[in-house]
Each structure stands twice: as C-alpha cells, then as structure tokens.
Amino acid sequence: MITEEIFVEPVTENMICFLVFVIKKDSLSNHTDISMIQKTMTKGHLKSSGSELIAARHQLKFDIIGDKDILSSYFIEHPLYKRVEHADAGNVLTSQLVKLHKQEFFVRLSLNPESKFISISEITPEIKQKEIARLKI
Numbered sequence: 001m002i003t004e005e006i007f008v009e010p011v012t013e014n015m016i017c018f019l020v021f022v023i024k025k026d027s028l029s030n031h032t033d034i035s036m037i038q039k040t041m042t043k044g045h046l047k048s049s050g051s052e053l054i055a056a057r058h059q060l061k062f063d064i065i066g067d068k069d070i071l072s073s074y075f076i077e078h079p080l081y082k083r084v085e086h087a088d089a090g091n092v093l094t095s096q097l098v099k100l101h102k103q104e105f106f107v108r109l110s111l112n113p114e115s116k117f118i119s120i121s122e123i124t125p126e127i128k129q130k131e132i133a134r135l136k137i
Contacts, residue, residue: 022034024101025099025100061073061074063119065116
C-alpha cells in the first residue's frame with residue numbers, strides 16, 4: 001500500500017478533483033500497485049454522489065475520509081477486469097472475463113474542506129475488500 005501526499009495546498013472550499021492513475025497487477029505475487037500520474041482541481045461539486053453500488057463483481061472503491069469518518073464513497077468498475085462478448089465457434093454469443101496486467105484510468109471525486117485522505121480499495125470476489133493506496137489531501 002502506498003501513502004503519498006497529492007495536494008500542495010489544503011482544500012478550503014468544495015472542489016472537483018480529476019485524478020488519472022495507472023494500475024498494475026503482478027501475476028506472481030498477486031499484488032496490485034497503483035500510482036497517480038495526473039491531477040486537476042476545479043471549484044465546484046459533482047451533481048451525483050457516485051456512492052451508488054455498481055453491479056460489477058470487480059470494483060475500485062474511493063473513500064473520502066475526514067478526521068474520524070468516511071465522508072463519501074465512490075465506486076467504479078475495476079480497470080484490470082473487462083467483460084467482453086464474442087461469438088464462439090457455433091456462432092453463440094458468449095461472455096468472457098479478461099484480466100489485464102496494466103491499465104490507465106481516471107476518476108472524478110468531490111472534495112470539501114473536511115476531506116483529509118482518499119483511500120483506494122480493491123473489491124473482488126476473491127479478496128472482498130483490500131486497501132491498495134491512501135492519498136493525503
């Protein structure tokens with residue numbers, strides 16, 4: 001798990017944070033590594049909370065953490081797991097889970113002055129939920 005500071009100045013008003021990450025999975029150790037490659041901030045707030053659970057079995061969860069509590073949570077489909085559909089030899093449409101080793105993705109988060117950390121957790125059927133990064137705001 002990594003902990004890194006991503007903001008030079010504290011958040012003093014409602015902000016929308018656009019973060020771009022690269023996520024990698026080591027197939028030998030089954031360890032997931034994530035690193036931020038770009039950050040953009042703008043004043044405002046998101047219209048939807050993003051806290052709705054999604055139907056995907058493989059997810060990333062972003063918790064915005066204050067001094068004591070989780071202020072909000074955002075869920076996205078896990079970028080390393082893609083479900084694709086294709087026609088098999090008998091021309092029957094089938095679905096297959098493809099596991100990637102490295103993928104770039106972005107996420108939009110709503111921050112406010114109470115936000116202190118962003119916790120990123122991986123959720124899969126095999127490991128349930130595991131924190132893979134914590135970013136200090």
